[in-house]
Structure formats: structure tokens, C-alpha cells
Amino acid sequence: MYSQELLKPDGRPLTLYSRYPIAEGIQAPSPGNEPIRANPHLRWHPLRGEWIAYASHRQGRTFLPPPEYNPLAPLIDPHFPTELPQGQYDIAVFDNRFASMTRVAHDPPSSIVETLPANGACEVVVFTQDPESPLGSLELDHLDLLLQVWADRTRILGEHPQIQYVLPFENRGVEMGVTLLHPHGQIYAYPFVPPVPARMQERQQAYYQENQRSLLQDLIQKEIEDKQRIIYLDEQAIAFVPACARYPYEVWIATIEPVATFIDLTAKQRRGLAKALKTVTLKYDGLWKRPFPYLMAWFQAQTDGQPHPESHLHAEFYPPYRTSDKLKYLAGTELAAGMFANDALPEEKAKELQAVSIILEAGVRV
């Protein structure tokens, strides 16, 4: 992996990542030259026991710009300034202009509830220079690089003493509220372990203490034995519709053996995950022969510098559709009670995805 750190005219860092050496002297552009003045803060929700981020400068953020203006494409016409330079690189990472958390947040307003500066980071990860190449179309080497980039960001962000948790994710499709269609994901780095990973960690720690094994590892063994819901399987990695799917087309990707964070992956495990990731995203797009929207989130151990043998790096995909023309809306029971109601059996949805034939690499059809 090659990388190069640059600074944008508005003060934000930009890191280019590549499978090949990157030329020197690349200038980092930015849509504007004014320093970013975001100063988000957190407020404590006493009834739920969780933090909420307030970033009131976000309301004016870019919203489905015309095709001639793609801020995530390499800069061509200075009249349409973008976030990225030209040059040979595969993946780029920079701070979100419209961040819910920043490293320099300060002086939160006082309120009747507790407040804190929202000291974290919100990064954008542009997966490729090509606006028309979604994850599934990228070469395995390119996806392998993406897994290395996520490891690098986890390391760099996790070294900040104020950051406790690093979450790479991709919101894909207008159905997920995506404002820019160029293939990209995000990384949120939180100054606390957020509620969902905290809950998972609690469950995993309890299981590990009782069994000296990873909860997810044991679940994966049962999925392998049960065979019904597997979408991809090799010696290193697995993709499956979990028996307890909350979304109709939910899929998880994981290493077979537990790995705490992206940083701990072996080259073989990365290759397995890259294949699983390519298989899942190609099958999704193949299912209805159109781009398949989803939220993809990667869960890993918190970045407290402690060993986390209970933790097990994995991705969860939450697609918003329940059939090709019907969305699954989150409403009363999901949002208010927290109990998901799923209209479809995971076994049935797994069959649909299993039936989609894709080409993983030259000569390998899955």
C-alpha cells in the first residue's frame, strides 16, 4: 500500500492511497478556500442514556448536484472545484466538510442537559476515481486495498486519546439519503463507544467470559453447519444472511476466525473478506439488475489499546427494500420499541441471493 498525505486549501487533511507509487507534487483542491468553521456539540439524552450530536451547519450540505458537478471526482474544470486532485491513486480519504464531529470542537453551549464538544472525526472515503464503479465492480486487489485503508484509518484515528470507536460504513442509494452518487463511504470516529457497538461488546464479553470463545465465531460455525443461508464461504471468510436477520436482505460478512480490528487482519483474511465483499455486492446488484441500496457497517473492537479477544470484526448490510418494489419502513415497533418485525424468513431471502450468479474473478463463477 502506498499513501500520501496532503493538506487542502481550507485546512482539511487529504490522504491518497494506492496499489502503486503515487507521484510527488500533487496539489489537494477543495470546493472552497474558507476554513471550515464547524463546531458541533453533544447533548446527553437522560431517558435513553446516550449522546446526540448537533451540527446545525449541516443543513446547507450538498444535495444531488447536477451531473456536471461531482465534488468527489478528480478536479478537471477549476470552475467546478472538487475534493480530489488528478493523479494515479485508487482511494482517497478526507475530512467531511459537513461533520457531526470534529477533532477541534470546543465550548459547547450550556443546556438543561449535559453537553460536550463533539470531539471525533467524520471522514469521507472515496472508493475509486470512477463515478460509475460501485464496490462490486472493483478488482479484488482494489477491495484488498480498501480493507488496508480502513485498517490505516482505524490506527490513525484510534491513536487520538479522545477517540474510542472507529466505524467505517457506506450509505448507498438515494433510498438511504445519499446526496452524492459517486462510490464512497464514510468513517465516523466517536469519543465514546456508541450504543449499538457498546451493546454488542457487552454481549460478546459476557459470552467470552463464559465460553472463552467468540460469540460470532460460534454463530458462524452454526451457520456453516446449517448451510441454508450462506452466500459466500472460503477458508478465511464467510458471507451469510444471519438466522436472526432484522432486514429482509440483511447479510453479514466476517472472518471465520475472530479478529479484533482491521489492523489485525492477515493478508489471507483480507483476501477472503475482499472476495466475500465482492460476491455480496455483485449479488445484490444482480438480484434486480439495478444498483441495490444498503447501509454497510463494519464493527470492530473499540480503540482503547486493550486486547479484545471477544471482539470479531464483521460487516452488516442493512438494505432498505423488502421486495423489488417495496421499501421496509422503520416505524412504530422498530423505532419506538426497538423490536424489528421482518416480513421475510432469512432462509427465503438467502435462497434469492444464492440464485444470483456472479463472476468473482476471471474464470470463477459463484
Place this chain on the structure above:
Amino acid sequence: MYSQELLKPDGRPLTLYSRYPIAEGIQAPSPGNEPIRANPHLRWHPLRGEWIAYASHRQGRTFLPPPEYNPLAPLIDPHFPTELPQGQYDIAVFDNRFASMTRVAHDPPSSIVETLPANGACEVVVFTQDPESPLGSLELDHLDLLLQVWADRTRILGEHPQIQYVLPFENRGVEMGVTLLHPHGQIYAYPFVPPVPARMQERQQAYYQENQRSLLQDLIQKEIEDKQRIIYLDEQAIAFVPACARYPYEVWIATIEPVATFIDLTAKQRRGLAKALKTVTLKYDGLWKRPFPYLMAWFQAQTDGQPHPESHLHAEFYPPYRTSDKLKYLAGTELAAGMFANDALPEEKAKELQAVSIILEAGVRV
């Protein structure tokens, strides 16, 4: 309050509620005469530590039927059979045909995760016979009756030993996935305390043990002193944008003094809540002069027969819009991490709602 229990041809119960005596001899219709064969089950999600309901018969449920067919309107033309009879009544409650939980679920399939029959109830609450009268347009007496209906259902459902929690809610608007536009809500009765109320209960119990006071009561006192975010206030009830709002137009309605469940409300408190409810829903609809979508959920104590002095009946409204033409999508940080990022300050959104002038009752402008 007057009520009458009927039985539908397909075996489902129907209860009519009214401010006035209800005529005898009303026949309950149903869209079909076939017994409902729903047999939903629950599966345990080991990583999140929560139950998921699977109801695979739900995929074919009614979806935005043409206007001549409104299954929630009183039956007129037998060619278009509906759920409700003609006659003088205000509110009707019946079992959902497409239930995620039923009282008679049995023999759950085996799985690699723990399974249980989904023994609960999913009821539909038709707020009025008039398809064009949303909550805000109903008379205060009618809203008062609705609060009594929620109390009656809480009592009746809560008496089942298998039911632990009763949640009345309304999904309003196509943006919330609503398939029938006739004003109605739902009641879900769960065989466990679902994750969100469980979390609130845990926080409230801890606070009560430390302070011998209701957490929400103390928060409400601070909201009253702070004045900034109040939408409605009288001696009995309050509506406000909470300082820790997760949704831009989030509003809570509560009694000033803590009340554990709908059953415990005094007549005066009911009147206060009815006024707060009418004010909030009218202001919502007045804000952009169009029907305002939301999820409204009422949280109360669990139905375990134990005293819950820590509990404080209240409603939370989660509207999906962040501006008049932009939805707030729940994506990466909300769904995967559980941390909400709110683009708007609660103080600003409260001002917008405060500025909407409505007529609460003859001669009373708020």
C-alpha cells in the same frame, strides 16, 4: 365511555368505543371470512441481545388501495368489505389481520438461534369514522376518549400473563410507510419489555433510586424553567421539543406529575394531555400547511402488576422531515452506531412550532 365487543366473521375481536351509548345488534364485518392463519415467531439475536419477530404472511398486506376501497371506513358496499360496521361510535379497535404477534402463535420453527412463538397482540385503533379527520381536527372530548381507549386496551392486554408491555403508536404519512391513510394508530403488546422501553425503564429506575423522583418529571421542571422549547403548557400537561431531541421536529407530551400508565390518569390529566395532543398535531399540520408525517409513540410502565413509581407516561413524536422538502434519513451513524446526528438545534425548531397559531377550542388560540 361506552364500549361494545363484537366478533368478526374471520374470528377476530372488534371493540367499538363511544362518548355516547352504542346501539345493540351491530354486526362486525371483515374483509374476508377465512380465519386468520398468522403464526409469527420470534428469534433471538445473540449479538444485540434482542428478539426479532418473523411474520412471513405479512408481505401481501394491503398497500395504498384505490380511494373507493378504504378497509378502515364503515361498510357501505358489500362488494368492498371493510373492517368496520356502520353505527354511532367514535373509535374502533380490532386485531390486525397482518400481525407480527398474536395471542395464539405456536410451534415456532427450530433454528440455530433460540426461537419462541410470537405471543403478543397487534391491534388497529381507528381514531374516527371520518377518513378526512386527523387527530388534530378531533374534538377534545374525542381525544379524551382516545386516551381512555388506550387505558382500556392497556388494562385488557396487560392482564394477559404473557404480555409484558403495551405500546400505542401512530405511523402517519406515506413517508412513514403507512399503507392506509384513514386516521388510525396501532397498539403492539409484547411478551417482553422491548429494548427501547427497557433501556428507559433502567435509566428511570436508577434515577428514582437515587433521587426518589421521576427522571422525566425533573427534566420537565427544567424545560419549564428554561421556557425556550415549550409548545404547550397547562397545570396538568406539557408539550415541548426536548433539549436532547434526536429528530429535528421531535416533540414530547407528558403529564407534569408522573403517572405510570394510561390507567392511572385522572380526568384532569387526560384533559391536559388531550389539549397538548391537539395543539401539537394542529401545529404540525399548520407548519407547512399540509399533513405532517410522524411516528407518535406512547411510553408507559410495563404491565407486570408491580408499582412503577419511576415510570412517567409520555408520548414522543418522531417526524421524518428536517426541512419542508428534506427528509432526515436514518443511516450509518443512527442505524449502525445508534448515535443520532441532528442538523437542527431543538431551540430553533421549537421556535418554528411556537410561531404556528392554532385554535385549540372555541375562543382559545394557542
